[in-house]
Each structure stands twice: as structure tokens, then as C-alpha cells.
Amino acid sequence: VSLSGVHIIQEIMGCEQDDETKQTVAFKLYGYNGEDFIRFDIETEKWITSNPLAKTTKQEWDRKTASNGVWKNFLTTVCPDMMKMYFNDAKNQRHRLPDKLSHVTIPPSVSLLQMTPSSPVTCHATGFYPDRAMMFWRKDGVEIHEHVKKGEIFHNHDGTFQLSVNMNVSSVPAEDWMSYSCVFQFSGVEDNIITKLNKSVIRTNWGKNENRTDKSEKHSAVL
Incomplete structure (x- = not known):
């Protein structure tokens, strides 16, 4: 990866729930200069390259087994719990007037x-x-x-x-x-x-x- 000039790195991380099946899908991936670069595979706790330039990054990040375990726990447990909490709070707020109007x-x-x-x-x-x-x-x-x-x-x-x-x-x-x-x-x-x-x-x-x-x-x- 060239370090000269201006480059853009994008990170997308989160989780979403299917309204019908109620199954949760989590994701963590990176883009480089507007193109897919590398993404985290939750099942294997390894990184999958989307760009040949990400080969060195994959090798380095795959060795960080402790960090990868933390990311898996966050994406499969913490993120869904946070999503449900925020969703319930938003639903309750939508149906509730301010306390001063109670x-x-x-x-x-x-x-x-x-x-x-x-x-x-x-x-x-x-x-x-x-x-x-x-x-x-x-x-x-x-x-x-x-x-x-x-x-x-x-x-x-x-x-x-x-x-x-x-x-x-x-x-x-x-x-x-x-x-x-x-x-x-x-x-x-x-x-x-x-x-x-x-x-x-x-x-x-x-x-x-x-x-x-x-x-x-x-x-x-x-x-």
C-alpha cells in the first residue's frame, strides 16, 4: 500500500436483525480509497482480503488472536444486545410524552x-x-x-x-x-x-x- 499522497480508509462495523427470521447478522470490514479492502470472518476469527494489497494486513491481523476473539464477542453478543436496547428505548420514547406532561x-x-x-x-x-x-x-x-x-x-x-x-x-x-x-x-x-x-x-x-x-x-x- 502506497503511503504517498492522500488516501481514504473506511471502517464499517455493526449488526442488523432480519424482521422476519429475527436472525442477527454482524459485520466488520474496511475499505481503502473507495474499494473493499478486508473484512472480518466471525466464524473463523480470521480476516478475508478483498484486495491483493491487503495480504500483509491480513497476515498481521490474523496473528492477533486475542483481539479477534474480542471482536467476535462484541459482534455476536454486545452489538445485538445494544441494538435491542436502543430499539426498545426508541420505541418507548416514541409512545411517551415528556415527563413534564405526564x-x-x-x-x-x-x-x-x-x-x-x-x-x-x-x-x-x-x-x-x-x-x-x-x-x-x-x-x-x-x-x-x-x-x-x-x-x-x-x-x-x-x-x-x-x-x-x-x-x-x-x-x-x-x-x-x-x-x-x-x-x-x-x-x-x-x-x-x-x-x-x-x-x-x-x-x-x-x-x-x-x-x-x-x-x-x-x-x-x-x-
């Missing part, structure tokens, strides 16, 4: 959605915190269960949550629509967020309508 109640934005005129009406709440919440449809102030399908609570990327509840309105006469309402309710909180079943506020795929949530019982964020 005692805050954040109300949702509620929308009524309908794909087609014959589709169920979806009452969708998003951006709320914490997840101790429920949502349901009611008629004339009484909760109903017939023709209603409740969804699960899902995480948003910012640590808040979303929830939906559908109601089949195909058999509801037009004059009765205003007697139905969607209710969002935090556990342990008296105030509810109520959204009347009103065609003028339903967001659809065939028209542009703005949602206007009933503010009369909206719960504010409190510390």
Missing part, C-alpha cells in the same frame, strides 16, 4: 367522516392524552349499541392517541339525525366532548365540509 390532560380534535353516502359515519378523535378515554354514540342522551362498532385506541407519533367509533346510519331517517351525537369522554373527567350527527359537518370524499365540534362541553387541557 399530568396533563389534552383534549382531542374530533371529526365526523364518511367515505360514501351509504358508508357508516365515523367519529374520529385524535391528539388526546392520556389514553384513559372512551367514545360512543348516543341517541336522545342515551348510549346506543345497535349498528355501532367501536375501535381500539392507537398511538400517534407524538405520544398522543387516537380513537374511532362507527355508526351505520343507513336506517336513520334524515329528520332524526340531530338526535344522535358522538361523545368523547376522559375517565374521571366530568366534561365531555359532544359532536352532533349533522350532515353539514361530515367530512366526505365527495364534498368538502369542515367539522365543527360542539364546544359547549369541551374539556380544556389542565395541569
Whole structure:
């Protein structure tokens, strides 16, 4: 290897896990001036050349059996453990608001959605915190269960949550629509967020309508 002029040495080391098989593959290799140079073989604890210029380096590094044993342990044990730890931490952080918000109640934005005129009406709440919440449809102030399908609570990327509840309105006469309402309710909180079943506020795929949530019982964020 020539030492005159400017040369670039690159090292790539790490491990990755196959999402399907859950098998971990580790690697440690070097590049020289933009070309593959030499790589470490975990099974044999030897170095494999990718360039004729790496022959001398291979001979020298193969003799470092103690160091090669350390690299094998790091790549097969330490690296996968670190990867799992960082992955779990990142997943937990993604689903958790900062500690200073742990005692805050954040109300949702509620929308009524309908794909087609014959589709169920979806009452969708998003951006709320914490997840101790429920949502349901009611008629004339009484909760109903017939023709209603409740969804699960899902995480948003910012640590808040979303929830939906559908109601089949195909058999509801037009004059009765205003007697139905969607209710969002935090556990342990008296105030509810109520959204009347009103065609003028339903967001659809065939028209542009703005949602206007009933503010009369909206719960504010409190510390």
C-alpha cells in the first residue's frame, strides 16, 4: 500500500436483525480509497482480503488472536444486545410524552367522516392524552349499541392517541339525525366532548365540509 499522497480508509462495523427470521447478522470490514479492502470472518476469527494489497494486513491481523476473539464477542453478543436496547428505548420514547406532561390532560380534535353516502359515519378523535378515554354514540342522551362498532385506541407519533367509533346510519331517517351525537369522554373527567350527527359537518370524499365540534362541553387541557 502506497503511503504517498492522500488516501481514504473506511471502517464499517455493526449488526442488523432480519424482521422476519429475527436472525442477527454482524459485520466488520474496511475499505481503502473507495474499494473493499478486508473484512472480518466471525466464524473463523480470521480476516478475508478483498484486495491483493491487503495480504500483509491480513497476515498481521490474523496473528492477533486475542483481539479477534474480542471482536467476535462484541459482534455476536454486545452489538445485538445494544441494538435491542436502543430499539426498545426508541420505541418507548416514541409512545411517551415528556415527563413534564405526564399530568396533563389534552383534549382531542374530533371529526365526523364518511367515505360514501351509504358508508357508516365515523367519529374520529385524535391528539388526546392520556389514553384513559372512551367514545360512543348516543341517541336522545342515551348510549346506543345497535349498528355501532367501536375501535381500539392507537398511538400517534407524538405520544398522543387516537380513537374511532362507527355508526351505520343507513336506517336513520334524515329528520332524526340531530338526535344522535358522538361523545368523547376522559375517565374521571366530568366534561365531555359532544359532536352532533349533522350532515353539514361530515367530512366526505365527495364534498368538502369542515367539522365543527360542539364546544359547549369541551374539556380544556389542565395541569
